[in-house]
Structures are given as C-alpha cells and as structure tokens.
Amino acid sequence: MTHLAKKIGLIMGILVLSLGLIAVPVEAAENEAIIINKSNNQLAFFEKGRLQKVFPVATGSTKSLTPEGKFSLVNKVKNRPWYKGNIPGGDPRNPLGARWLGIEVPGDWGHTSGNTYGVHGTNKPSSIGTFASSGCIRMYNQDVIWLYERADENIPIYITSSSSSFPALAANYGGVQALFSENLYYGSKGESVEILQRILHITADGLFGPKTLSAVKKFQKTNHLVVDGIVGPNTRSALFNK
Template identity: 75%
Template sequence: MLLRKTAFALGILGMSFSLLVMPTEAAQNEAIIINKSNNQLAFYENGTLQKVFPVATGRTRSLTPEGKFSLVNKVKNRPWYKENIPGGDPRNPLGARWLGIKVPGDWGHTSGNLYGVHGTNDPASIGTYASSGCIRMYNKDVIWLYDRADKNIPVYITSSSSSFTTLAQNYGVGKAKKVVAEYETFNETLRYGSKGESVKILQRKLDISVDGSFGKQTLSAVKKFQKSKGLIADGVVGPKTRKALFSH
C-alpha cells in the first residue's frame, strides 16, 4: 500500500512538472525577433519563420532596449493617454493594436505599458529610426501579428548583421541547435531538387533560410557564391564548389 501511494504521488509530481515545462518549450517555438540594424521584425510560429515586416525603432540606439523580453499584454485600439486621445482615433500614434513588452524598470512595474510593438498614424516613418523607444508597424501588419502572437512568448531585440535564420538558431527558437557551420561538411553533389541534411548544411553555410530543400532561393544563393569565387555559376554544388565552401 505504501509503495502504491508513493508511486501515485510521484506520478502526480511528474505530471505537474511536465505541465510546468511545456509552456516554456512551446514559447520557444513561437517568438518575435526584431533587428534594429535593418528595422525588420520576424515572427516565428511552430519553430518556422512565418513573415518578416518593416518597422520603425528608436531615434537613437539606446531608446529601444536590446535583449530578451516577454510579450505580456495585448490591447486593441489602446488610448494615447499622454494626449488623452481615445483608441481608434486617426490622431492616435499607437495605431490599431498594442503588444506590450515586459522590460525591467518601466513605470508599470514591467507590465508592458511603456514599451511595445504597435501600429502607427505615421506610416511614412516605417523603416526609419523615429520612435521614442517602441517598435512601430503598419496597422495592417500589426493586426496580423496581434491575431497570431500569443502572450508570454519571447521577444528578442538586437542590432545585428546576422540573418534571422542565424539569430533564431542562436536564440534556440524552434529548438534549433546552435550550429557552428564551419565544422559541418557533406560529400555528395547537390543540385536543384535535392533534399535532406546536406542541403541544410549548405543553406547554413550560405546563411539563408534552412528548410532542407534545394529550391529557387538556394539555387540563387549558390550561383551568387560561385560567381564570387570565380567558378562556373551553374548552381550545381560539386567538388569545386564544395571545396570553396569549406576552405578557410
């Protein structure tokens, strides 16, 4: 009887633990990554890049904070309290949607009231450095994001020359491994239509989206690489192209 009770208690404990860790794992399959260096926002869902949007960020680099944060509130047509402009008013600079980011030290006790991803009444500012710290989007884009992004997902803000693919790998979005591509190799010849792990290695070497399928994007990147190395730009990754890829 004692052993049965102990086993039952351990089972309940195990279930409780799994319930605690599952949201964290799920959160890493969904994420927002904002790169201030090119003023773009990427949304990942189910570990896969869904869309990339142009945004506006802070007038100076320090205004928009960098780091890992959380999406903690979502508001439709949030009022502009500073000027007492109601939500939905064409004069409201917050636009159609507000996605509040938990940033330590804000006036709302990290409640997502100070920094956020939001719409705008100034669409001409998108793509520029124009805000007081928030991330502005076109209203149609922020509505799309609002409808898909769940609360408590991670929001990464950086200034980087890396691609979103590389950033996602570094952040572990979608449980992607942190890959040191220089140490990965393959020996087969790859061409348009090839699939598999070797194609993924190729795509990581070319710093493009990694899906394991040699399609138009990969073909274009291979030809561009071949031209840069003085090779015949036929899009076929044979011995000479492999040697150029993996030479240091």
C-alpha cells in the first residue's frame, strides 16, 4: 500500500469514528425523555421509549414560576455552587443539592444555557411534593443522583399541568411509548406488567402478584369500573387517559 493510500485510509477512519461519536447523543435523545407534571408534582423518566421511574418533586410556589412546554436538558453539573448566596457546591447549606440538570428555556439568563432553570437536589427535603421553589424542579438528592446518571444531555424535557397519566402524556408528545395492548391478570409476567406497576406506583418487578392485584382492584373501584382485578380494555383506557 502506498503512503498516500495509507493517509487516505487513516483520514476516512477518523471521519467514520467522528460521525459515530456525533450520532450517539442524538440517538439517546430520541429514546429518552423527562416529563414533569406540576398538577401532582411528579417527574417521570422514560428510557428506550419505556417508563422507568416516577419521582416526587417540588415546583414553583406559584403556577407561573415553573415554565411549561417542551425544553431540552443542556448541561449537567455535580455539586453546582449556589452563586447567588456564594455557597460552594457540596456544602450542606447549598439549596441546589447534589446534582444540577440545566433546562434550556428561551429567554433565560445566559441565552438558554440552562443556568436559570433546572432539575436539582435540595437541602430542604421537606419541600418535596409541594409548591415551594422559585421556578426550578427540586428532587430528593438520592433521586436526582439516580436521574443524573441516566439522563443524557439534549433529551427532551416536557413540563405540564395535567390530569392525564404519564403514559397518556407520553403518547400525546410522540416518540415516547409506554402503553400495552394485551389483557393482564393475576399470574401475568413481563414488561407490560412492569408498565402497569409503574402507573400504579408500586414496585415494578414484572410479576402480577397479590400486591398488583390489590392495586388494580383499588384503581378499578376508585374509577367506578368492574372490580375484577383484570386489566382489560376499560381498565387500560382509564389507566392511560386518567
């Protein structure tokens, strides 16, 4: 092989590798999403198009403080300093907690750099589940660490106020699926059972056992459905559209 041919081969190899590296975050962004529902102060994380986990959060003390719409996760910081109070990262007094996931919101400080609004930890765990922040989304520190390790930059973040379930919201937003079509009953196993369990906020082990049966019956009774413990068309409809 000539020296020129070797050079061309090396350049092509670098280009292919570079393209591959560039494609990774785009693919990740298509398969992941965060949905925050201000109505019940909960955050859902979707990965590979599936609902993985739901967390309690705190949002703005007034409705307008936490913006609603489709945004992006644009930066991630461990132990971010609280510049306003001149408190270093990692300090127990730091209100931003253990992790910061910056949200791109048009018009924020730094020209949508994710420095104003974010999902972050807190030094006030008693505020979780309430309307308490100046606009950011607060999480328990152990929860935001879990999310930080899994959520990639550039993934979409949807913030809304809705009475719909997370699967229904995901279906409406498109690109994120967390639904199932088969009937489920005592003894069923698999991914669809895990989705059901996450919707019902119980341990997602993929096995339709006594706890799942009890949760399904409770849901059916609350929604004035036939209380038979079977997740058929009517129960599925109520689960996905509530």
